[in-house]
Amino acid sequence: MHASRGKSLTAENQSGHPRARSRRIVLFAVVAVLGYLTDLITKIIAVARLEDADPVVVIPHVLHLTFVRNAGAAFGMAAGFTIVLTVIALTVCVVVLRMARQLRDPLWAVGLGLLLAGALGNLTDRIFREPSLLQGHVVDFLQFPDWPPSWPVFNIADVMINVAAAIIVVQTVRGIGLDGTKADQKPADDEDTDTDPDADADTDADPA
Numbered sequence: 001m002h003a004s005r006g007k008s009l010t011a012e013n014q015s016g017h018p019r020a021r022s023r024r025i026v027l028f029a030v031v032a033v034l035g036y037l038t039d040l041i042t043k044i045i046a047v048a049r050l051e052d053a054d055p056v057v058v059i060p061h062v063l064h065l066t067f068v069r070n071a072g073a074a075f076g077m078a079a080g081f082t083i084v085l086t087v088i089a090l091t092v093c094v095v096v097l098r099m100a101r102q103l104r105d106p107l108w109a110v111g112l113g114l115l116l117a118g119a120l121g122n123l124t125d126r127i128f129r130e131p132s133l134l135q136g137h138v139v140d141f142l143q144f145p146d147w148p149p150s151w152p153v154f155n156i157a158d159v160m161i162n163v164a165a166a167i168i169v170v171q172t173v174r175g176i177g178l179d180g181t182k183a184d185q186k187p188a189d190d191e192d193t194d195t196d197p198d199a200d201a202d203t204d205a206d207p208a
Contacts, residue, residue, distance in 0.1 A: 024103040028113045035117025039156040040124065046141040046155075061146045068153040069130075069137035086134050089123040092116075105180035111167030114160040121157030 050056065050067035057064055096116045103109050122138050129136030140153040175183040 020104055024106060024109045025100060027106060028100050028103055028109040028116075031110050031113025032116040032120075035114055035156075035160050036120050039117065039121035039160070042141075042156050043121075043125070043139040046139055050141055055143070062144065064143045064145045065141050066143040066153050068140040070140045070153070071135075071137050083135055086123065086126045089119045089126065092119045093123065099178060102178040105171070105176055105178060107167060108171055108176070108178050108180075111164045111171065113164075114167070115164035118157040118159075118161035118164065121155070121160070 046065070046067060050065055053067065055064045055066040093116060096112050096119070100109075100112055100116075103112070125138040126136045127134055129139070131137070138155065138157075140155045140158075142155060142159075143153045144151055177183060
């Protein structure tokens with residue numbers, strides 16, 4: 001019993017300790033705040049420098065800065081459904097914040113932080129930018145000129161959303177949960193508390 005309790009306490013200290021949870025939540029918050037500020041600042045600069053101006057060639061045939069106001073979702077999808085996208089973005093932010101309370105895994109913390117930053121970045125545009133409240137157009141300015149003609153102009157928030165999606169897919173395929181444990185791993189507490197019926201029978205049978 002003493003060994004069993006010792007193992008349980010060790011497992012708790014490794015995976016469920018409040019300090020571990022706090023570190024992951026801090027990492028999540030730092031990634032979200034820095035990502036959001038990066039998106040916000042780059043959009044402010046784009047509006048000030050690129051609107052009504054010719055595209056700026058950063059790297060010939062690789063990267064241009066082309067100003068576009070986008071009514072759709074990431075990479076120009078679902079144009080014309082701005083109000084719906086606004087509601088979806090709000091929902092995503094609420095869900096991510098709720099999930100963040102369970103964080104123990106650093107990669108999940110980075111992924112959810114990027115997802116929140118990207119969702120908030122584009123949501124800010126939809127709420128506050130033209131043409132109206134909750135139906136504002138998102139500022140896009142990054143372009144790969146020599147990619148297929150259908151490849152749209154995008155922004156930093158779009159990049160963060162897609163990187164976050166990749167991280168979430170990788171962690172899901174690996175079977176790593178928000179708490180850092182694998183789905184097929186049995187918690188140490190459960191393993192230690194499992195009892196052998198035969199052992200119990202032997203214990204209860206007192207020859208005296």
